Amino acid sequence: MAGFFVFVILIGYVFSYALDNPGILVFAVIFSIVSSFVSYWWSDKIVLAMSGAKELTHDTNREIYHLVENLCITAGLPTPKIYIIDDSAPNAFATGRDPQHAVIALTSGIIQKLEKTELEGVIAHELSHIGNRDMLLATLVTVMVGIIVLLADWFRRWTFWGRRGRDREGGGQLAAIMMIAAIILSILAPLFAQLMRLAISRKREFLADASGALLTRYPEGLARALEKISADQEPLEVANRATAHLYIASPFKEDGDPSFAKASEGKKKIGFFTRMFLTHPPIEERIKALRGLSV
Numbered sequence: 001m002a003g004f005f006v007f008v009i010l011i012g013y014v015f016s017y018a019l020d021n022p023g024i025l026v027f028a029v030i031f032s033i034v035s036s037f038v039s040y041w042w043s044d045k046i047v048l049a050m051s052g053a054k055e056l057t058h059d060t061n062r063e064i065y066h067l068v069e070n071l072c073i074t075a076g077l078p079t080p081k082i083y084i085i086d087d088s089a090p091n092a093f094a095t096g097r098d099p100q101h102a103v104i105a106l107t108s109g110i111i112q113k114l115e116k117t118e119l120e121g122v123i124a125h126e127l128s129h130i131g132n133r134d135m136l137l138a139t140l141v142t143v144m145v146g147i148i149v150l151l152a153d154w155f156r157r158w159t160f161w162g163r164r165g166r167d168r169e170g171g172g173q174l175a176a177i178m179m180i181a182a183i184i185l186s187i188l189a190p191l192f193a194q195l196m197r198l199a200i201s202r203k204r205e206f207l208a209d210a211s212g213a214l215l216t217r218y219p220e221g222l223a224r225a226l227e228k229i230s231a232d233q234e235p236l237e238v239a240n241r242a243t244a245h246l247y248i249a250s251p252f253k254e255d256g257d258p259s260f261a262k263a264s265e266g267k268k269k270i271g272f273f274t275r276m277f278l279t280h281p282p283i284e285e286r287i288k289a290l291r292g293l294s295v
Helices: 004-016 023-051 061-073 108-113 116-131 134-160 174-218 219-231 272-276 283-293
Strands: 055-056 081-085 093-096 100-105
Touching: 004 023, 004 134, 004 174, 023 081, 023 093, 023 100, 023 134, 061 081, 061 116, 061 174, 061 272, 081 108, 093 116, 100 108, 100 116, 108 116, 116 134, 116 174, 116 219, 134 174, 174 219, 174 283, 219 283
Parallel strands: 081 100
Antiparallel strands: 055 081, 093 100
């Protein structure tokens, strides 16, 4: 996280120096603060609205409510609000700014298609995201990636319209070097920022798998749930690229998502370059890690 903040400030400084406009760096800092504030307080409501989720109460589905409640007691967490997404594709996610204001969303498909121990493993995984503060981390990282992309786009538009700052005024060799560095950063920075976000997301999925298995004391439940989710080829219609990383498994199965590749089924192993752009670790690796916990 510290490295990410330094990266944002560095890019803002290089762009502001190259264009001879200190306001760019000031804007980057102010925008990051405002965006973080908005995301921290209202990200859960935005995501739930985008997903068309409806709240589940104790009276509407006592079995699911008690399942979540019992796991929360074991984990020492307050019971989050539970929402249902009316979609037959099996998937789930957690969101919210902290354990006291957390939300768990389950699709109707995951409730119908999983056995109780499997569904318990999925819910424990999502509760682990809440306990590990992964939602706050994901929000902050997403905001910082957005800032970097915005700065890069702003710089390219600014230079395209001929406003070349120090370089235009003949500011010397250092100014020319900074302009070249700024142009390179404007192209590569968004890519590097996105790769950092995806890498953090994949690591937190592994952590949530392990924490969820420890919570239920039954890693096989979550392992079997992941197998069923990966075997079900129905895409989640309400998902989009902005929210894909929140779900327990990638919702874009219609694209032949490589995160569902299984060597046991004769598919090719995922290459290093392809792996870097995945929002989730490959399902096969997650299942292998879970079953390794029960050995």
